[in-house]
Amino acid sequence: MPEQTVPAVKQFLGARREDLISFLRQLIAIPSPTGSEGDVAKRVAEEMKGLEYDEVFTDHVGNVVGRIGHGPIKVLFDAHMDTVDADQPGWTVDPYKGEIDGDTLFGLGSCDDKGALAGMVYGAAALKAAGFPADQVTVYIVGAVGEESCEGLGVAHLITKGGVRPDFVVIGEASDLGVRRGHRGRALLSVTYQGKTCHASVPQLGDNPLEKIAPLLTGVVPLNQRFLNDPFLGKGSAVVTSVTVTSPSLNSVPSSATVYIDRRMTVGETREGVLDEIKGILGGQKATIEVVKVDQPSYTGHPRSGEEFFPPWSLPEDHPLVQAGMQAARAALGREADLGRWDFSTDGTFTAGVAKIPTIGFGPGDGRYAHAPNEQVPISQIIAAAGFYALVPWALAQSGRRA
Numbered sequence: 001m002p003e004q005t006v007p008a009v010k011q012f013l014g015a016r017r018e019d020l021i022s023f024l025r026q027l028i029a030i031p032s033p034t035g036s037e038g039d040v041a042k043r044v045a046e047e048m049k050g051l052e053y054d055e056v057f058t059d060h061v062g063n064v065v066g067r068i069g070h071g072p073i074k075v076l077f078d079a080h081m082d083t084v085d086a087d088q089p090g091w092t093v094d095p096y097k098g099e100i101d102g103d104t105l106f107g108l109g110s111c112d113d114k115g116a117l118a119g120m121v122y123g124a125a126a127l128k129a130a131g132f133p134a135d136q137v138t139v140y141i142v143g144a145v146g147e148e149s150c151e152g153l154g155v156a157h158l159i160t161k162g163g164v165r166p167d168f169v170v171i172g173e174a175s176d177l178g179v180r181r182g183h184r185g186r187a188l189l190s191v192t193y194q195g196k197t198c199h200a201s202v203p204q205l206g207d208n209p210l211e212k213i214a215p216l217l218t219g220v221v222p223l224n225q226r227f228l229n230d231p232f233l234g235k236g237s238a239v240v241t242s243v244t245v246t247s248p249s250l251n252s253v254p255s256s257a258t259v260y261i262d263r264r265m266t267v268g269e270t271r272e273g274v275l276d277e278i279k280g281i282l283g284g285q286k287a288t289i290e291v292v293k294v295d296q297p298s299y300t301g302h303p304r305s306g307e308e309f310f311p312p313w314s315l316p317e318d319h320p321l322v323q324a325g326m327q328a329a330r331a332a333l334g335r336e337a338d339l340g341r342w343d344f345s346t347d348g349t350f351t352a353g354v355a356k357i358p359t360i361g362f363g364p365g366d367g368r369y370a371h372a373p374n375e376q377v378p379i380s381q382i383i384a385a386a387g388f389y390a391l392v393p394w395a396l397a398q399s400g401r402r403a
Helices: 005-015 017-029 038-050 110-129 153-161 214-223 271-279 320-333 379-399
Strands: 055-058 064-068 073-080 104-106 137-144 168-171 179-183 185-194 237-246 256-265 288-291 293-295 305-307 339-342 359-361 376-378
Touching: 005 017, 005 110, 005 320, 005 379, 017 038, 017 104, 017 110, 017 379, 038 055, 038 064, 038 110, 038 137, 064 110, 073 110, 073 153, 073 379, 104 110, 104 379, 110 137, 110 376, 110 379, 137 153, 137 379, 168 379, 179 320, 185 271, 214 237, 214 256, 256 271, 271 288, 320 359, 320 379, 376 379
Parallel strands: 073 137, 073 168, 168 359, 179 339
Antiparallel strands: 055 064, 064 137, 104 376, 179 359, 185 256, 185 288, 237 256, 293 305
């Protein structure tokens, strides 16, 4: 990339550092659980317009999109606007104040995923201010909806129905400023046992489904010893995460019981195989095994449905996008970045796993703080990530490559 590019990007971000952090704190102050991202979307659009994006719009499901440039190489940057709820115990700071202690900013969504989103919004502005080749690259910054309930579903609407088909995708999720080139797939399975309800004082008159689930509960753990192990993505895994019942009261035998299993899939594991392995440990008990479906309208009221089954994906180290990411990270950080995989799942399940669009990831923060009390992110990492987001399009323009 041109010699003056990196200093120009860093100068812009240094001059707007307080604006960027103030913007992030404002995003944190706006509650945005899945399905209620509307106010955050408005604030993001407002900031994009103030930073003089070439175009800002909101699609039918509520993704907010800012565009800079009009070139043939199209790069989409994705970070989600929704968060989990703040009702988990252990918070010692207000989850909505964006409190700062030294280099650490606390707040719900700071690490997952508003820190990355704020960095992308300002990174694109830095890119434009540095005079990037707008006739070579088109950059889309996307604040996506609904990732926490069904990753990939929000950005899928934009790509399949919103007319935005990128050549490359950069996912903003916590990576501690490392470049990520893949992660395992994920399936959420439900196993439902039917019974017959009755009063708990006469259990012999009913058919208790909870008494049927033991083979499944004890059989899931040994399954982990048999899963495939990919050299890069690692081994598949399975864990029981919840058991729910349908019952008129706590003094009744339930009429049904459902066990939920989180299944992480590696290369070579298939939908049919995942379902068959659960069938094999039921111990002869009759049960209905399904992939959990999501049917939740967006905050715009538009239907948003899908199922919790996401394939694994990875991009080779020598792919032009990975190399552009490593070059951008080197320039932004002044050092070599860690190159690896995510252990958790992201919107890359759709962009790379389903749509087969070359995808990498990079974000501020440590993933262990996501979904945790006192969620936090280093301010210095937000600024560094913004520089990375600004420099990736330069590196791709320099290579002149399209997917």
